[in-house]
Amino acid sequence: MIVSLRLLTIKTKDMKDNKLIAEFMGLETPDGVYFEYLTKDGERSKLTHFMLLEYHLSWDWLMPVANEIIKSRDEQNADWDLTDLKYALCTTNIEYVYKAVVEFIKN
Numbered sequence: 344m345i346v347s348l349r350l351l352t353i354k355t356k357d358m359k360d361n362k363l364i365a366e367f368m369g370l371e372t373p374d375g376v377y378f379e380y381l382t383k384d385g386e387r388s389k390l391t392h393f394m395l396l397e398y399h400l401s402w403d404w405l406m407p408v409a410n411e412i413i414k415s416r417d418e419q420n421a422d423w424d425l426t427d428l429k430y431a432l433c434t435t436n437i438e439y440v441y442k443a444v445v446e447f448i449k450n
Contacts, residue, residue, distance in 0.1 A: 360445045361396040367448050399441050408444050
C-alpha cells in the first residue's frame with residue numbers, strides 16, 4: 344500500500360519534473376516515472392531493470408544534475424544566472440535545490 348501511494352504521489356506531483364531532469368541528463372524515460380537501465384554486453388545493450396526516478400528524494404540523484412548545470416555553464420563560458428541554484432545549494436534543503444534545478448532547465 345505504501346509503495347503504490349508513493350508511486351501515485353510521484354505520478355501526480357513530480358513525474359513531469361523528474362522526466363524533464365532525466366531528459367536533461369540524457370536518460371530515456373518511457374513513462375516518466377522509471378528509466379530503463381541498460382547494461383552493455385559487448386556491442387549490445389540489454390535492459391536489466393527499471394529504476395525509479397528519485398531526483399526529488401535523493402541527493403545522490405540530484406547533485407549530479409546541479410553539477411552538470413554548473414559544469415555546462417563553465418564549459419560554454421555562458422553568463423547564465425545561477426543565483427537561485429547557488430542559494431538553494433547553500434540552504435542544503437533538497438526541495439529548494441530540486442525546484443531551482445527544475446526552474447533552470449525550464450528556462
